Amino acid sequence: MQDKVAQKDHLYQRIANVLEQQIKNNVLAIGDKLPSLREFCKRYGTSQTTAIKVYYELESKGLIETRPKSGYYISGSLKRIPALPKISEPSAETSQIQIEDLLEKVYNNAAPMSITLAHAVVADELLPIAKLNKGMIQAMRELKGSGTAYGEIQGNEKLRKQIARHAFTIPDLSHENIITTNGCINAISYAMMVLGKPGDTIAVESPVYFGVLQLARSLGLKVMELPTHPQTGIEIDALKKALEANKINLCLLVSNFSNPLGSLMPDENKKEVVRLIQKHNVPLIEDDIYGDIYFGTNRPNTCKTYDESGLVLWCSSISKTLAPGYRVGWISPGKFKSEILRMKLFHAIASTNITQEVIANFLETGRYEHHLRKLRNTLHTNSLQYIRAINDYFPEGTKVSRPQGGMVLWVEFDQKIDTIQLYDLAVKKGVSIAPGRLFTLQNQFANCMRLNYGMPWNNQLDKGLRSLADIAAELNR
Structure with missing residues (x-):
């Protein structure tokens, strides 16, 4: 036996x-x-x-x-795994370094690139475009005036109900407390306009999505960048000190799979963030645009999950998961509903009704969740392929994030490598990246870059990463 x-x-x-x-x-x-x-x-x-x-x-x-x-x-090999990028160390003071010229250059050069790694988007091949097209025809048949009429100021009711049902991690969320917007950045802009005035200070992670930085600057807000861990997000002690010193008027955090680090804030950190903002009565704009693209077993909670004061304004959209050009987003504004509604009335009157109807039907039939399951698997595999390629091809000592969701990687080179110079050389070979300087208003991240893995993995992509590695090796000499 x-x-x-x-x-x-x-x-x-x-x-x-x-x-x-x-x-x-x-x-x-x-x-x-x-x-x-x-x-x-x-x-x-x-x-x-x-x-x-x-x-x-x-x-x-x-x-x-x-x-x-x-x-x-x-999911791995027996080879070494690249180290994580270091915790960011931004200055404790606000800064306003200009990055507009670099931003315009990166965006203007994107179209002719054969391999576009600069933008955080999903490739068309990974989207259910044929089903969306059928949904558009259905929406034209069902809506008044085939969708040409104005919708409700608060947004398509069917869509708001489906969003509330889909957001099961937020207890007691009602469609009455959801306002639709033209994408997530539009939701964030309404929130910033309502919560801040010129001269106020907004606290953000560092590095942070460049759209947030430019939006804050355009509204006359000062930006305070706080230290951020590549896996767990904002450093709680730094946020606590800033709040206790009364240095900030509002916060914006990406608690789930931040852009560009891909960090995921643990639940205990989310609870502590909510506790701190409630204690100091400082509102939090929560950008949760990547929350549905998780690689684990369950969708992560949000800061809004633990909000009982109405100080958390939860923003999201389907721009990163389903239809970027539809510009369908939303905000759950907490105690600021009337102010956000008024701001939307002044700036937009209503959102695009027909695209909202299409997305509402997509959620209602379960097609969205079916699509997400396939998308998550593809993006997870892609992230592992990119990390493997970086490990195999890039100069020794290169560090890379290990996101548990989302669609971007943060790469940190030796200090000798300037990623703006890397960018200029890479575009000549048909490859675009997002230099790290885009994601800060301070003098930092010059040796970092963000890569998008939201596309099907193939030999061309592998060759593109080899080309980046060869250029980096030349700059590293």
């Missing part, structure tokens, strides 16, 4: 060793799907218990991972 048990244990170890060697030799590559437990048992002639032991052994070594409702995937 003992001999049979020993044979079974030996079998699971032998199979695990074979698979481990295949991973080491790139026979099984990052992102490859492994057989289901049933298929495994047929292929190797084992019991399910043995199959589970094999996968557990590989999972314990960080070589494979499970994905919800999808199965087992290769």
Whole structure:
């Protein structure tokens, strides 16, 4: 009896060793799907218990991972993993360094690029465009005037109800406390206009999405950048000190998969952020545009999840997941509903009714969640492929973030490498990146860049990353 048990244990170890060697030799590559437990048992002639032991052994070594409702995937190799970028150390003072010229150059050069890694967008090939087109025809048939009429100021009611149902991590969220907007940045702009006045200070993560920086500057707000960890987000102690010193009038945080770091704020940090802003009566604009693109088993909570005071204004959209050009976004404004509604009336009157109807129907039929499951798997695999390529090709000592969701990577080079210079050389080879200086108003991140992995992985992408690596190696000499 003992001999049979020993044979079974030996079998699971032998199979695990074979698979481990295949991973080491790139026979099984990052992102490859492994057989289901049933298929495994047929292929190797084992019991399910043995199959589970094999996968557990590989999972314990960080070589494979499970994905919800999808199965087992290769997630790592036996090679070294790049280190994480360092925690940012911005100045405690506000700063207003100009980055507009660089921003315009990056955007104006994007169209002719054969490999566009600069923009945080999903490729058309990953979007259900045919289904959206059918939805547009359906919406034209159902809406008054085929969608040409103005909608409600607060937004399409069907869409608001579907948003409330989809946002199950926010307790007691009602469609009555949701206002639609023209994308997430429009929601954020309404919030900034309502909450701040010229000369006020807004606290943000560092680095932070350049659109937030430019919007704040255009409204006359001073920007205070706070230290941020590449995995856990804003440093709570830094936020606490700024609040206690009465240095800030409002905050903007990306609690889930921030842009550009991809950081995910732990639940205990989110609770502490909400506690702090409530204590000091400072409102928080929460940008949750990437929250649906999670790689774990469950959608992460938001700061809004723990808000009981109405001080958190939750903003999001489907621009990063479904239809960027539809410009469908929303805000749950908490205690500031009347002010946000008034601001929308002054600036827009109403949102585009027909695109809202299309998205409402997409959510109502369950097509959105079905699409998200496939998109999450693709983006997760892509992130692993990019990290593998950076590990294999880029100069030694290159650091890279390890996001648990979203669609961007933050890469940190040696101080000798200037990513604006890297950008200028890369565009000549048909590759665009987003230099790190775009994501700050201070003199920092000159040796960093953001890469988008929201596109199908292929040989062309691999070659593009090799080209970036070759240029970086030249600059590093």
